[in-house]
Amino acid sequence: MSHLLHRSVNGAYPVAVGGKGVMLFDAEGKSYIDASGGAAVSCLGHGHPDIVAAMHAQIDKLAYAHTSFFTSQPAEELAEHLIARAPRGLSNVFICSSGSEAIEACLKLARHYFIEKGESRRTNFISRRQSYHGITVGALSVGGRMKDRAPFKEMLLTGHHIAPCYAYRDRRTEETPEQYGLRVADELEAKILELGPDTVAAFVAETVVGATLGAATPAPGYFKRIREICDRHGVLLILDEVMCGMGRTGTLHACEQEGIAPDLMAIAKGLGAGYAPIGAMLASGRIVEAIRQGSGAFPHSQTYNGHPLACATALAVQKVIERDDLLANVRLQGAHLERRLKERFGNHHHVGDVRGRGHFWGIELVADRASKTPFEASLKLNARVKQAAMARGLMVYPMGGTADGTSGDHVLLAPPFIADAAVMDMIVERLGEAVDAAIVGALHDGAGH
Numbered sequence: 301m302s303h304l305l306h307r308s309v310n311g312a313y314p315v316a317v318g319g320k321g322v323m324l325f326d327a328e329g330k331s332y333i334d335a336s337g338g339a340a341v342s343c344l345g346h347g348h349p350d351i352v353a354a355m356h357a358q359i360d361k362l363a364y365a366h367t368s369f370f371t372s373q374p375a376e377e378l379a380e381h382l383i384a385r386a387p388r389g390l391s392n393v394f395i396c397s398s399g400s401e402a403i404e405a406c407l408k409l410a411r412h413y414f415i416e417k418g419e420s421r422r423t424n425f426i427s428r429r430q431s432y433h434g435i436t437v438g439a440l441s442v443g444g445r446m447k448d449r450a451p452f453k454e455m456l457l458t459g460h461h462i463a464p465c466y467a468y469r470d471r472r473t474e475e476t477p478e479q480y481g482l483r484v485a486d487e488l489e490a491k492i493l494e495l496g497p498d499t500v501a502a503f504v505a506e507t508v509v510g511a512t513l514g515a516a517t518p519a520p521g522y523f524k525r526i527r528e529i530c531d532r533h534g535v536l537l538i539l540d541e542v543m544c545g546m547g548r549t550g551t552l553h554a555c556e557q558e559g560i561a562p563d564l565m566a567i568a569k570g571l572g573a574g575y576a577p578i579g580a581m582l583a584s585g586r587i588v589e590a591i592r593q594g595s596g597a598f599p600h601s602q603t604y605n606g607h608p609l610a611c612a613t614a615l616a617v618q619k620v621i622e623r624d625d626l627l628a629n630v631r632l633q634g635a636h637l638e639r640r641l642k643e644r645f646g647n648h649h650h651v652g653d654v655r656g657r658g659h660f661w662g663i664e665l666v667a668d669r670a671s672k673t674p675f676e677a678s679l680k681l682n683a684r685v686k687q688a689a690m691a692r693g694l695m696v697y698p699m700g701g702t703a704d705g706t707s708g709d710h711v712l713l714a715p716p717f718i719a720d721a722a723v724m725d726m727i728v729e730r731l732g733e734a735v736d737a738a739i740v741g742a743l744h745d746g747a748g749h
Contacts, residue, residue: 404438511699515544
Protein backbone atom coordinates (compact mmCIF):
# COMPACT_ATOMS: atom_id res chain seq x y z
CA MET A 301 0.00 0.00 0.00
CA SER A 302 1.25 3.48 -0.90
CA HIS A 303 2.20 5.86 1.88
CA LEU A 304 1.38 8.81 -0.37
CA LEU A 305 -1.86 10.61 0.40
CA HIS A 306 -3.30 10.58 -3.11
CA ARG A 307 -6.13 12.75 -4.45
CA SER A 308 -8.30 9.65 -4.30
CA VAL A 309 -7.38 7.73 -1.17
CA ASN A 310 -8.85 4.53 -2.61
CA GLY A 311 -7.60 5.15 -6.14
CA ALA A 312 -4.92 3.27 -8.04
CA TYR A 313 -2.70 5.24 -10.37
CA PRO A 314 -0.31 4.13 -13.10
CA VAL A 315 3.30 5.05 -12.37
CA ALA A 316 4.74 7.64 -14.75
CA VAL A 317 8.36 6.81 -15.57
CA GLY A 318 9.22 8.93 -18.61
CA GLY A 319 8.15 11.42 -21.21
CA LYS A 320 9.26 12.62 -24.60
CA GLY A 321 7.60 15.34 -26.65
CA VAL A 322 3.82 15.03 -26.44
CA MET A 323 4.01 11.53 -24.92
CA LEU A 324 4.13 10.18 -21.37
CA PHE A 325 5.06 6.58 -20.49
CA ASP A 326 4.08 4.44 -17.52
CA ALA A 327 5.87 1.61 -15.74
CA GLU A 328 3.92 -1.00 -17.69
CA GLY A 329 5.26 0.34 -20.97
CA LYS A 330 2.06 2.05 -22.08
CA SER A 331 2.25 5.44 -23.83
CA TYR A 332 -0.21 8.32 -23.61
CA ILE A 333 -0.71 11.45 -25.69
CA ASP A 334 -0.69 14.28 -23.15
CA ALA A 335 -3.61 16.16 -24.71
CA SER A 336 -4.25 18.19 -21.57
CA GLY A 337 -0.69 19.13 -20.69
CA GLY A 338 -1.45 17.56 -17.32
CA ALA A 339 -3.59 20.48 -16.16
CA ALA A 340 -2.63 22.85 -19.00
CA VAL A 341 0.91 22.86 -17.66
CA SER A 342 3.25 21.01 -20.03
CA CYS A 343 3.24 23.53 -22.87
CA LEU A 344 6.61 22.32 -24.20
CA GLY A 345 5.83 18.66 -23.75
CA HIS A 346 8.23 16.41 -21.90
CA GLY A 347 11.99 15.98 -21.87
CA HIS A 348 12.81 19.15 -23.84
CA PRO A 349 16.63 19.14 -24.12
CA ASP A 350 17.06 22.92 -23.88
CA ILE A 351 15.09 23.11 -20.64
CA VAL A 352 16.92 20.15 -19.11
CA ALA A 353 20.25 21.75 -20.04
CA ALA A 354 19.25 25.09 -18.47
CA MET A 355 18.26 23.32 -15.27
CA HIS A 356 21.58 21.48 -15.12
CA ALA A 357 23.51 24.69 -15.70
CA GLN A 358 21.69 26.53 -12.92
CA ILE A 359 21.84 23.79 -10.32
CA ASP A 360 25.58 23.54 -10.88
CA LYS A 361 25.83 27.19 -9.83
CA LEU A 362 23.05 27.85 -7.29
CA ALA A 363 19.91 25.97 -6.37
CA TYR A 364 18.52 28.14 -3.56
CA ALA A 365 19.01 31.43 -1.75
CA HIS A 366 16.42 32.92 0.61
CA THR A 367 14.96 36.23 -0.57
CA SER A 368 15.30 37.88 2.85
CA PHE A 369 19.05 37.78 2.25
CA PHE A 370 19.61 37.80 -1.52
CA THR A 371 18.14 38.33 -4.91
CA SER A 372 19.43 36.14 -7.75
CA GLN A 373 20.34 36.60 -11.38
CA PRO A 374 17.72 34.10 -12.65
CA ALA A 375 14.95 35.84 -10.70
CA GLU A 376 15.97 39.29 -11.90
CA GLU A 377 16.27 38.12 -15.51
CA LEU A 378 12.91 36.34 -15.43
CA ALA A 379 11.20 39.43 -14.02
CA GLU A 380 12.80 41.63 -16.68
CA HIS A 381 11.72 39.20 -19.43
CA LEU A 382 8.13 39.03 -18.17
CA ILE A 383 7.64 42.77 -17.72
CA ALA A 384 9.09 43.53 -21.15
CA ARG A 385 6.22 41.46 -22.60
CA ALA A 386 3.52 42.23 -20.05
CA PRO A 387 0.25 44.11 -20.58
CA ARG A 388 0.63 47.88 -20.29
CA GLY A 389 1.12 49.31 -16.84
CA LEU A 390 2.49 46.17 -15.19
CA SER A 391 5.93 46.87 -13.75
CA ASN A 392 6.89 44.34 -11.08
CA VAL A 393 6.88 40.59 -10.53
CA PHE A 394 6.47 38.54 -7.35
CA ILE A 395 7.66 34.97 -7.96
CA CYS A 396 6.14 32.09 -6.04
CA SER A 397 5.63 28.35 -6.53
CA SER A 398 2.06 27.82 -7.78
CA GLY A 399 -1.06 29.43 -9.18
CA SER A 400 -2.85 29.33 -5.84
CA GLU A 401 0.07 31.16 -4.26
CA ALA A 402 -0.01 33.75 -7.04
CA ILE A 403 -3.70 34.42 -6.38
CA GLU A 404 -3.05 34.69 -2.64
CA ALA A 405 -0.35 37.27 -3.38
CA CYS A 406 -2.76 39.25 -5.59
CA LEU A 407 -5.42 39.31 -2.87
CA LYS A 408 -2.99 40.41 -0.19
CA LEU A 409 -1.31 43.04 -2.34
CA ALA A 410 -4.70 44.47 -3.34
CA ARG A 411 -5.65 44.79 0.31
CA HIS A 412 -2.26 46.22 1.28
CA TYR A 413 -2.46 48.80 -1.52
CA PHE A 414 -5.66 50.24 -0.11
CA ILE A 415 -4.24 50.28 3.41
CA GLU A 416 -1.29 52.26 2.09
CA LYS A 417 -3.74 54.67 0.43
CA GLY A 418 -5.77 55.10 3.61
CA GLU A 419 -8.82 53.30 2.20
CA SER A 420 -8.98 50.60 4.85
CA ARG A 421 -12.73 49.98 4.35
CA ARG A 422 -11.97 48.20 1.06
CA THR A 423 -12.09 44.59 2.26
CA ASN A 424 -14.54 43.00 -0.21
CA PHE A 425 -13.53 40.88 -3.19
CA ILE A 426 -15.98 40.03 -5.96
CA SER A 427 -15.59 37.11 -8.35
CA ARG A 428 -17.88 34.93 -10.46
CA ARG A 429 -19.86 31.80 -9.86
CA GLN A 430 -18.40 28.77 -11.63
CA SER A 431 -14.87 30.14 -11.31
CA TYR A 432 -11.74 28.52 -9.93
CA HIS A 433 -8.87 30.50 -8.46
CA GLY A 434 -6.97 27.92 -6.42
CA ILE A 435 -7.31 25.64 -3.44
CA THR A 436 -5.65 27.60 -0.61
CA VAL A 437 -8.03 29.29 1.82
CA GLY A 438 -7.87 32.81 0.37
CA ALA A 439 -8.06 31.59 -3.23
CA LEU A 440 -10.90 29.22 -2.36
CA SER A 441 -12.74 32.09 -0.69
CA VAL A 442 -12.90 34.13 -3.88
CA GLY A 443 -13.46 31.08 -6.08
CA GLY A 444 -16.93 30.17 -7.27
CA ARG A 445 -16.72 26.39 -7.56
CA MET A 446 -19.15 25.61 -4.79
CA LYS A 447 -18.42 21.89 -4.43
CA ASP A 448 -14.83 22.76 -3.51
CA ARG A 449 -15.96 25.43 -1.07
CA ALA A 450 -18.66 23.39 0.68
CA PRO A 451 -16.48 21.25 3.03
CA PHE A 452 -14.60 24.33 4.22
CA LYS A 453 -17.29 27.00 4.16
CA GLU A 454 -16.99 27.79 7.88
CA MET A 455 -13.27 28.50 7.38
CA LEU A 456 -13.53 30.71 4.33
CA LEU A 457 -13.34 34.47 4.10
CA THR A 458 -16.45 36.26 2.88
CA GLY A 459 -16.60 36.21 -0.90
CA HIS A 460 -19.13 37.83 -3.22
CA HIS A 461 -20.11 36.36 -6.55
CA ILE A 462 -21.82 37.49 -9.73
CA ALA A 463 -22.82 35.55 -12.85
CA PRO A 464 -20.16 33.99 -15.05
CA CYS A 465 -19.82 34.92 -18.70
CA TYR A 466 -21.20 31.58 -19.94
CA ALA A 467 -22.98 32.23 -23.20
CA TYR A 468 -23.82 28.60 -24.00
CA ARG A 469 -26.30 28.37 -21.13
CA ASP A 470 -27.05 31.93 -20.12
CA ARG A 471 -27.37 34.05 -23.27
CA ARG A 472 -31.00 34.85 -24.04
CA THR A 473 -32.30 34.02 -27.50
CA GLU A 474 -33.07 37.66 -28.26
CA GLU A 475 -29.58 38.88 -27.24
CA THR A 476 -26.58 39.35 -29.47
CA PRO A 477 -23.29 38.11 -28.00
CA GLU A 478 -22.34 41.74 -27.33
CA GLN A 479 -25.62 42.50 -25.55
CA TYR A 480 -25.24 39.40 -23.41
CA GLY A 481 -21.68 40.30 -22.45
CA LEU A 482 -22.65 43.82 -21.38
CA ARG A 483 -25.61 42.54 -19.38
CA VAL A 484 -23.57 40.13 -17.28
CA ALA A 485 -20.71 42.63 -16.95
CA ASP A 486 -23.15 45.14 -15.51
CA GLU A 487 -23.82 42.72 -12.65
CA LEU A 488 -20.42 43.80 -11.35
CA GLU A 489 -21.52 47.41 -11.01
CA ALA A 490 -24.74 46.35 -9.31
CA LYS A 491 -22.77 44.28 -6.79
CA ILE A 492 -20.28 47.12 -6.15
CA LEU A 493 -23.15 49.52 -5.47
CA GLU A 494 -24.86 46.96 -3.23
CA LEU A 495 -21.74 46.48 -1.12
CA GLY A 496 -20.73 50.15 -1.24
CA PRO A 497 -18.02 51.29 -3.67
CA ASP A 498 -15.69 52.32 -0.85
CA THR A 499 -15.73 48.76 0.54
CA VAL A 500 -14.70 46.86 -2.60
CA ALA A 501 -11.02 46.11 -3.18
CA ALA A 502 -11.01 44.06 -6.37
CA PHE A 503 -12.81 41.98 -8.97
CA VAL A 504 -11.19 38.63 -9.73
CA ALA A 505 -11.80 36.77 -13.00
CA GLU A 506 -10.27 34.16 -15.29
CA THR A 507 -9.87 35.73 -18.73
CA VAL A 508 -10.86 32.41 -20.31
CA VAL A 509 -12.49 30.11 -17.76
CA GLY A 510 -10.59 26.85 -17.51
CA ALA A 511 -11.28 23.89 -15.25
CA THR A 512 -14.76 24.84 -14.08
CA LEU A 513 -16.40 25.81 -17.38
CA GLY A 514 -14.16 24.12 -19.93
CA ALA A 515 -12.51 26.93 -21.92
CA ALA A 516 -15.47 29.32 -21.82
CA THR A 517 -14.42 32.46 -23.69
CA PRO A 518 -15.68 35.96 -22.80
CA ALA A 519 -18.36 37.61 -24.89
CA PRO A 520 -17.23 40.49 -27.14
CA GLY A 521 -16.89 43.69 -25.13
CA TYR A 522 -17.34 41.97 -21.78
CA PHE A 523 -13.93 42.75 -20.32
CA LYS A 524 -13.83 46.28 -21.68
CA ARG A 525 -17.03 46.99 -19.74
CA ILE A 526 -15.57 45.27 -16.68
CA ARG A 527 -12.47 47.47 -16.93
CA GLU A 528 -14.65 50.60 -17.21
CA ILE A 529 -16.68 49.64 -14.15
CA CYS A 530 -13.57 48.93 -12.07
CA ASP A 531 -12.03 52.25 -13.06
CA ARG A 532 -15.24 54.15 -12.31
CA HIS A 533 -15.32 52.87 -8.74
CA GLY A 534 -11.59 52.67 -7.98
CA VAL A 535 -11.73 48.86 -7.84
CA LEU A 536 -8.69 46.83 -8.86
CA LEU A 537 -9.00 44.25 -11.65
CA ILE A 538 -7.24 40.97 -10.92
CA LEU A 539 -6.99 38.62 -13.88
CA ASP A 540 -6.35 34.96 -13.20
CA GLU A 541 -4.38 33.65 -16.17
CA VAL A 542 -2.89 30.71 -14.29
CA MET A 543 -4.42 28.23 -16.74
CA CYS A 544 -5.32 30.30 -19.80
CA GLY A 545 -2.23 32.51 -19.93
CA MET A 546 1.40 32.31 -21.07
CA GLY A 547 0.50 31.50 -24.67
CA ARG A 548 -2.24 28.94 -24.14
CA THR A 549 -4.85 30.90 -26.14
CA GLY A 550 -2.50 32.00 -28.93
CA THR A 551 -1.18 35.24 -27.44
CA LEU A 552 1.22 35.38 -24.51
CA HIS A 553 -1.52 36.81 -22.30
CA ALA A 554 -5.17 35.99 -22.94
CA CYS A 555 -6.21 39.55 -22.06
CA GLU A 556 -4.36 40.85 -25.14
CA GLN A 557 -7.28 39.52 -27.18
CA GLU A 558 -9.71 41.52 -25.03
CA GLY A 559 -7.89 44.83 -25.46
CA ILE A 560 -7.46 45.46 -21.74
CA ALA A 561 -4.78 45.30 -19.06
CA PRO A 562 -5.31 44.28 -15.42
CA ASP A 563 -3.97 45.90 -12.27
CA LEU A 564 -2.77 42.55 -10.98
CA MET A 565 -2.33 39.27 -12.83
CA ALA A 566 -1.63 35.72 -11.69
CA ILE A 567 0.31 33.35 -13.95
CA ALA A 568 1.74 29.85 -13.44
CA LYS A 569 1.34 26.51 -15.30
CA GLY A 570 2.73 27.46 -18.72
CA LEU A 571 5.26 29.77 -17.07
CA GLY A 572 7.52 26.85 -16.15
CA ALA A 573 5.88 24.20 -18.37
CA GLY A 574 5.94 21.69 -15.51
CA TYR A 575 9.73 21.47 -15.37
CA ALA A 576 9.78 23.27 -12.01
CA PRO A 577 7.06 24.51 -9.63
CA ILE A 578 6.64 28.23 -10.30
CA GLY A 579 3.97 30.91 -10.41
CA ALA A 580 4.02 34.68 -10.37
CA MET A 581 2.03 37.81 -9.67
CA LEU A 582 2.47 40.75 -12.03
CA ALA A 583 1.63 44.11 -10.44
CA SER A 584 0.93 47.53 -11.90
CA GLY A 585 3.31 50.42 -11.39
CA ARG A 586 0.75 52.53 -9.55
CA ILE A 587 0.28 49.84 -6.91
CA VAL A 588 4.02 49.42 -6.38
CA GLU A 589 4.56 53.19 -6.32
CA ALA A 590 1.91 53.63 -3.62
CA ILE A 591 3.82 51.16 -1.45
CA ARG A 592 7.15 52.77 -2.29
CA GLN A 593 5.79 56.15 -1.19
CA GLY A 594 4.20 54.59 1.91
CA SER A 595 5.56 51.86 4.15
CA GLY A 596 7.94 50.52 1.52
CA ALA A 597 7.06 46.94 2.43
CA PHE A 598 4.88 44.17 1.03
CA PRO A 599 4.13 42.04 4.12
CA HIS A 600 3.90 38.69 2.35
CA SER A 601 6.54 36.06 1.65
CA GLN A 602 7.15 32.32 1.43
CA THR A 603 10.21 30.14 1.71
CA TYR A 604 10.58 29.43 -2.00
CA ASN A 605 9.81 32.88 -3.42
CA GLY A 606 12.12 33.61 -6.33
CA HIS A 607 13.66 30.14 -6.24
CA PRO A 608 16.74 30.42 -8.52
CA LEU A 609 16.39 26.97 -10.12
CA ALA A 610 12.68 27.49 -10.81
CA CYS A 611 13.36 30.96 -12.23
CA ALA A 612 16.14 29.73 -14.52
CA THR A 613 13.82 26.97 -15.71
CA ALA A 614 10.94 29.33 -16.43
CA LEU A 615 13.21 31.76 -18.25
CA ALA A 616 14.48 28.94 -20.46
CA VAL A 617 10.89 27.88 -21.18
CA GLN A 618 9.86 31.39 -22.18
CA LYS A 619 12.94 31.83 -24.38
CA VAL A 620 12.24 28.58 -26.24
CA ILE A 621 8.61 29.60 -26.83
CA GLU A 622 9.80 32.90 -28.28
CA ARG A 623 12.77 31.52 -30.23
CA ASP A 624 10.74 28.78 -31.90
CA ASP A 625 7.73 31.06 -32.53
CA LEU A 626 5.52 28.55 -30.81
CA LEU A 627 2.67 31.01 -30.35
CA ALA A 628 2.31 31.02 -34.14
CA ASN A 629 2.07 27.24 -33.95
CA VAL A 630 -0.58 27.54 -31.24
CA ARG A 631 -2.66 29.75 -33.50
CA LEU A 632 -2.13 27.52 -36.55
CA GLN A 633 -2.66 24.14 -34.93
CA GLY A 634 -5.32 25.58 -32.62
CA ALA A 635 -7.36 26.42 -35.71
CA HIS A 636 -6.82 22.88 -36.99
CA LEU A 637 -7.91 21.43 -33.64
CA GLU A 638 -11.01 23.62 -33.64
CA ARG A 639 -11.94 22.43 -37.13
CA ARG A 640 -11.43 18.78 -36.27
CA LEU A 641 -13.38 19.04 -32.99
CA LYS A 642 -16.32 20.68 -34.73
CA GLU A 643 -16.26 18.08 -37.50
CA ARG A 644 -16.30 15.26 -34.95
CA PHE A 645 -18.61 16.72 -32.31
CA GLY A 646 -20.48 19.59 -33.99
CA ASN A 647 -23.57 17.44 -34.63
CA HIS A 648 -23.07 14.93 -31.84
CA HIS A 649 -26.33 14.33 -29.97
CA HIS A 650 -24.51 14.41 -26.63
CA VAL A 651 -22.15 17.35 -27.21
CA GLY A 652 -23.84 20.68 -26.60
CA ASP A 653 -20.94 23.04 -27.21
CA VAL A 654 -17.39 23.14 -28.56
CA ARG A 655 -15.53 26.24 -27.35
CA GLY A 656 -12.09 27.68 -26.80
CA ARG A 657 -9.07 29.43 -28.31
CA GLY A 658 -5.60 28.39 -29.39
CA HIS A 659 -4.55 25.18 -27.63
CA PHE A 660 -7.34 25.51 -25.06
CA TRP A 661 -10.60 23.77 -25.99
CA GLY A 662 -13.55 22.24 -24.22
CA ILE A 663 -16.53 20.14 -25.19
CA GLU A 664 -19.62 20.21 -22.99
CA LEU A 665 -21.48 16.90 -22.74
CA VAL A 666 -25.27 16.82 -22.45
CA ALA A 667 -27.96 14.17 -22.18
CA ASP A 668 -29.97 16.01 -24.82
CA ARG A 669 -28.50 18.51 -27.27
CA ALA A 670 -31.75 20.36 -28.02
CA SER A 671 -32.70 21.07 -24.40
CA LYS A 672 -29.10 21.26 -23.08
CA THR A 673 -30.16 18.92 -20.26
CA PRO A 674 -27.07 17.60 -18.43
CA PHE A 675 -26.46 13.97 -17.61
CA GLU A 676 -27.28 12.94 -14.06
CA ALA A 677 -24.36 13.84 -11.83
CA SER A 678 -24.47 10.38 -10.25
CA LEU A 679 -23.35 8.86 -13.56
CA LYS A 680 -19.99 10.70 -13.27
CA LEU A 681 -19.74 10.89 -17.04
CA ASN A 682 -16.63 13.09 -17.01
CA ALA A 683 -14.74 10.47 -14.97
CA ARG A 684 -15.89 7.78 -17.39
CA VAL A 685 -14.51 9.78 -20.31
CA LYS A 686 -11.15 10.13 -18.55
CA GLN A 687 -11.01 6.38 -17.89
CA ALA A 688 -11.99 5.53 -21.48
CA ALA A 689 -9.42 8.01 -22.82
CA MET A 690 -6.62 6.62 -20.66
CA ALA A 691 -7.47 3.14 -21.91
CA ARG A 692 -6.93 4.47 -25.44
CA GLY A 693 -3.63 6.16 -24.60
CA LEU A 694 -4.98 9.69 -24.25
CA MET A 695 -4.85 12.14 -21.36
CA VAL A 696 -7.68 14.69 -21.14
CA TYR A 697 -8.87 16.96 -18.31
CA PRO A 698 -12.50 16.22 -17.38
CA MET A 699 -14.68 18.03 -14.86
CA GLY A 700 -18.20 17.78 -13.45
CA GLY A 701 -20.62 20.43 -12.21
CA THR A 702 -20.27 22.46 -15.39
CA ALA A 703 -23.91 23.51 -15.71
CA ASP A 704 -24.66 24.65 -12.17
CA GLY A 705 -21.90 23.49 -9.85
CA THR A 706 -23.49 20.08 -9.35
CA SER A 707 -24.64 18.68 -12.69
CA GLY A 708 -23.04 18.93 -16.11
CA ASP A 709 -19.85 17.52 -17.62
CA HIS A 710 -17.09 18.78 -19.87
CA VAL A 711 -13.73 17.67 -21.18
CA LEU A 712 -10.87 20.16 -21.47
CA LEU A 713 -8.01 19.87 -23.97
CA ALA A 714 -4.72 21.76 -23.59
CA PRO A 715 -2.15 20.06 -25.83
CA PRO A 716 1.51 21.15 -25.82
CA PHE A 717 2.48 24.07 -28.02
CA ILE A 718 4.75 21.74 -30.02
CA ALA A 719 1.83 19.57 -31.22
CA ASP A 720 1.40 19.28 -35.00
CA ALA A 721 -1.64 18.47 -37.14
CA ALA A 722 -1.04 14.71 -36.98
CA VAL A 723 -1.07 14.83 -33.17
CA MET A 724 -4.26 16.91 -33.18
CA ASP A 725 -5.91 14.37 -35.48
CA MET A 726 -5.00 11.52 -33.12
CA ILE A 727 -6.29 13.48 -30.14
CA VAL A 728 -9.69 14.05 -31.74
CA GLU A 729 -9.93 10.47 -32.97
CA ARG A 730 -9.17 8.95 -29.57
CA LEU A 731 -11.33 11.47 -27.76
CA GLY A 732 -14.27 10.67 -30.04
CA GLU A 733 -13.92 6.97 -29.27
CA ALA A 734 -13.63 7.66 -25.53
CA VAL A 735 -16.66 9.95 -25.43
CA ASP A 736 -18.82 7.48 -27.35
CA ALA A 737 -17.74 4.58 -25.13
CA ALA A 738 -18.31 6.54 -21.93
CA ILE A 739 -21.77 7.68 -23.04
CA VAL A 740 -22.81 4.14 -23.99
CA GLY A 741 -21.79 2.96 -20.54
CA ALA A 742 -23.52 5.86 -18.78
CA LEU A 743 -26.76 5.39 -20.70
CA HIS A 744 -26.70 1.67 -19.95
CA ASP A 745 -26.14 2.25 -16.24
CA GLY A 746 -28.71 5.05 -16.16
CA ALA A 747 -31.33 2.80 -17.75
CA GLY A 748 -30.49 0.15 -15.18
CA HIS A 749 -31.53 2.50 -12.42
